[in-house]
Amino acid sequence: MKNLKMKAARAEKDLSQGELAEKIGVSRQTIGLMESGKYNPSLQLCLAVCHVLSKTLDELFWQDE
Amino acid sequence: MKNLKMKAARAEKDLSQGELAEKIGVSRQTIGLMESGKYNPSLQLCLAVCHVLSKTLDELFWQDE
DNA sequence: ACATAATGCAATATATATATTACATTATGT
DNA sequence: ACATAATGTAATATATATATTGCATTATGT
Numbered sequence: 001m002k003n004l005k006m007k008a009a010r011a012e013k014d015l016s017q018g019e020l021a022e023k024i025g026v027s028r029q030t031i032g033l034m035e036s037g038k039y040n041p042s043l044q045l046c047l048a049v050c051h052v053l054s055k056t057l058d059e060l061f062w063q064d065e
Numbered sequence: 066m067k068n069l070k071m072k073a074a075r076a077e078k079d080l081s082q083g084e085l086a087e088k089i090g091v092s093r094q095t096i097g098l099m100e101s102g103k104y105n106p107s108l109q110l111c112l113a114v115c116h117v118l119s120k121t122l123d124e125l126f127w128q129d130e
Numbered sequence: 131a132c133a134t135a136a137t138g139c140a141a142t143a144t145a146t147a148t149a150t151t152a153c154a155t156t157a158t159g160t
Numbered sequence: 161a162c163a164t165a166a167t168g169t170a171a172t173a174t175a176t177a178t179a180t181t182g183c184a185t186t187a188t189g190t
Binding site: 131132133134135136137138139140141142143144145146147148149150151152153154155156157158159160 | 161162163165166167168169170171172173174175176177178179180181182184185186187188
């Protein structure tokens with residue numbers, strides 16, 4: 001499923017996918033895929049996103065199934 | 066670094082690494098490696114661990130560095 | 131002390147996350 | 161309408177998570 005929380009948090013910081021990717025040191029596609037929910041990122045990557053977007057894991061990635 | 070929070074949460078449920086692994090559908094080694102901090106698990110795996118151990122992502126995997 | 135369960139740790143194999151490049155489409159500003 | 165930036169998406173290549181098997185070591189119970 002799409003990760004709209006991450007998309008919103010990125011918007012809050014006024015960053016493009018490319019800018020966020022660069023800050024994290026990852027490719028733009030990886031960010032795009034995370035937001036479109038096309039795959040299963042690593043914990044390190046999630047933590048890096050959290051730090052740049054000033055959110056916690058629960059705020060961006062929690063999902064009660 | 067080691068993940069002692071996960072180890073403690075597993076102890077709280079009185080599960081062995083093997084039992085936890087089986088409940089999640091993953092190998093025992095994967096659980097062992099997660100706890101010994103030897104690698105970088107996927108978000109799905111973290112979420113599965115959280116659900117079995119009744120914890121959130123932040124409780125088990127957050128680290129302010 | 132013994133038996134058994136739990137854990138740590140290698141080596142190799144396989145699945146999949148991520149990079150790279152490229153192109154098409156959609157948004158945004160002038 | 162045009163230019164440009166942002167995004168979606170695909171194909172292939174590479175790095176790495178995870179499985180599998182096996183053995184050594186440490187804990188736990190009797």
